[in-house]
Amino acid sequence: MSVEEFVKRYAVDRRNTDSVKWDATDEVFGTDNLLPLWVADADFKVSEEVTAALKKRIEHGVYGYSKTPASYYEAYCKWQSERHNIEVQRDWIRFSTGVVQSLSTLINMLTQPGDAIMILQPVYYPFMNVIKRNDRRLVTSNLKQKATSYDMDLNDIQQKIKKEHVKLFINCSPHNPIGRVWSSKELEDLLELCRQEKVLFVSDEIHHDLLVGKKPFTSALAVKNGFYRDNTVVVDSASKTFNLAALQNSHVVMPNPQFRERYDHYMERLAAPAGNIIGKIAGEAAYKNGAAWLDGMLNVVRNNYEYVKDTLHKSCPKAVVYDLEGTYLAWIDLSAVIEPEHLEYIIKKKAHLAVSFGSAFGEAGKGFIRLNLATTPANIKLATEALVEQLQH
């Protein structure tokens, strides 16, 4: 589907729909009239097939206690296998209302208060919050910054794992906000290190369908033909892929039966809900029929990314737009143009943009902004022009 066709069919005005991104901007940023490019959801309505499946259920009109239909498992496993060559068996899957909630559950299930948990920074900031709020010790390794990308610093990771007695590693794959899709080799090195050091591995793969560059996605479950499965838990969801975040349905995938037993026990203790039927109906319809919609959205994201990159390159070459392999989030270094201390003021008060500021993702993100590209080219043009005006000031 062309960019124009996708935008014509699916772009909608989200103002006054209780959208966090569009309707909570004033409260969160303390300024009104900002163009919102922050929260990681998309400004596009779902595919016709998802709406039809939801309508059918709504028209039935009964919302009694529900179970996960067998067809949901089939649709998800088929999607993972056909789109990414990942084997997922039905009995490995558990459900949760969100990926961050699953991370919190896994932290409690796999570690004790005071245990060290490692992440790579800059990273999606709820990783830091969920570790600290559960009274675990946060251990960070900075990603190695290159001209327009990043690498993992395996030596640093190894040293800190040993020194801090790290028990659990939480990886972001693809990595928000830096846009990397980790290669099979990079993941193998990391997984092997964790195996040798007896560090459990949780892989947050929520962005795994959002492949913007040419690189294929490798799940931690698929590395070396599944060699690391027993040490690995994957959390993911249809929510980023098909824009379903509000429907609160996500997956925890555990090939290791001992993890599953501990997980079930922990969830029973919490009496925690396992997603909900509306989220599952939407997810199933999307896995079955959503490929064209997803490919259409990815075309829009690629188009928006190229526009931002070209425009900034021509009008302000010192602003560095990082490579985007995965996610719909552009990571832009403005530190050579705007003093990091003045960044928030200029972006909010002068450019009138609500973006995510890099410092929220860790000290290493200072001076950067993260721009959500899952919106119309018209919004991206407005935002880029507003940015350029300030950068050229």
Ligand SMILES: Cc1ncc(COP(=O)(O)O)c(C=O)c1O
């Ligand atoms: C890496 C990552 N994990 C988790 C989430 C949020 O997932 P959920 O809404 O299911 O908690 C996001 C959302 O931006 C994310 O980027």
